[in-house]
Amino acid sequence: KQEVTQIPAALSVPEGENLVLNCSFTDSAIYNLQWFRQDPGKGLTSLLLIQSSQREQTSGRLNASLDKSSGRSTLYIAASQPGDSATYLCAVNTGANSKLTFGKGITLSVRP
């Protein structure tokens, strides 16, 4: 059974810092991996999708990498801003009817 872990559960950093959010998964046979952002009381916003054949994806200040063999993905946020404060979730798609298995998320707080 696929399990997705995100550690730590919460992170607080000063504005301007570059930071890395980690995601690990137990079964490397994934179809793709997706990073989401969730603001309090809101739905999920898709940030980046990495296919299993890809190593990384970039969007603006965000860069996500994937190492399937070691069961790890990282989300790199450059020059963090208070507006980046949110919960970040990663989810893996094992290809079985596109079911996503989610981690519990990392709640990020960027201090002005």
Next chain:
Amino acid sequence: DGGITQSPKYLFRKEGQNVTLSCEQNLNHDAMYWYRQDPGQGLRLIYYSQIVNDFQKGDIAEGYSVSREKKESFPLTVTSAQKNPTAFYLCASSIDHVLNTEAFFGQGTRLTVV
């Protein structure tokens, strides 16, 4: 505006009642999903539908029912058989369930039992 619309945003249910959560998408996506989110837990899949008139149980389908009569609509009914329905419910869709599986989510419905 293209997207996924969930309604209502807040819903209160009395003990023994059935309630239906609405999910509508105008993205022309074939696949649709319902997830449940509880504090301190990851999202869990309730039901999914790969195409109109077809749906499958997810990991926690007991006490829930769905229908997929139209491509754009995937309503979720929380029945009285669901013992702990208080949660945040999220609907999602993707172009298909094979090649284009990037998931897009609605804004959620918060259900509370009173």
